[in-house]
Amino acid sequence: MIIGLQLLAIVFALIMIYFAYLHFMRGELSKSEIISWWGIWVVTIVITIFPDLLSGFAKTISINRVFDLMVVGGFILVIVLSYKAYIGTKKLEHKINEFIRKESIKDTRNGRKS
């Protein structure tokens, strides 16, 4: 029988699948990205409905409950994504910085022109 927490997780995963689809339709996600995201959320739904699928793996890494395993997995995913976002932001910041600086040097004006 599905309990409230499982239901909440399934609804959340379905909403995220919809959001991924929306962003894909707007051209903000590529095909490979939407496949990855859908994959993550479909796996989440399957594990939420059939938690015993992972119980064997959880025991081998000394985690008693599948729920704990999913919390740990969620944390790892969040940390990886945050790091990726941080690096992406830094790269973008650097590119914007260099672009603005180079453009401004091209437009240097002296007292006669300004």
Add this chain to the structure above:
Amino acid sequence: MKIAIVLPVYNEEKKIDEVLSAFEKIKFPIFLVNDGSTDNTLQIIRKHIQNKKNISLISHRINLGKGSAMRTGAEAAFKSSFESVIFMDSDGQHDPNDLAKFVEKLTTGSYDIVLGSRNLDHGVPLIRFLGNKLASVLISILYGIYVSDILSGFRAITKEGFNKLKLESAGYGVETEIIVKIAKYKLRSCEIPVRTIYHDNNKGVTILDSIGILLDVFRWKIYL
């Protein structure tokens, strides 16, 4: 030796006219870098520099930070075949009469970088005095170079020295980065005393900036 002044400017509408007027007596070529000011600074500069051939204006479309503005100004100056640049702050805290001391040191050819050191015993807010001294001691312990005024924005650098530094800091960390890289790359440097007048305690390096700079000091120790 062809020397230009680089003046990064950000939101200095109250002071910039006075600062530029102070430079009129000294006929140095100036590269003014407006770092995306959101007040009337740019309009005031434009009005002031009309028909002044020795002043070049470079304007960032958005605010990038002091480090970026300094790099832009220096790159523009070196592109215009200047051999050295002298950085100054645009809030009027530096005295243009001190420029001669920098020129004297640069023309000896013995230094890549000349650092202006403010007399921190007079007129400097206590928190800045303590922060500055703490930074000097920390840099001295980590990098083996003692500079009495780490955060002074009044400093000169040759083209060769600038190219060796490969500055990365976009913000206020640039001054500390220069000191750290002087030590790391063994550049020839010296300190000279400069006069300073403090006008605005609310501008400049904030506590958050200081924490960021502190983290960078440790990061550079590992990665440089």
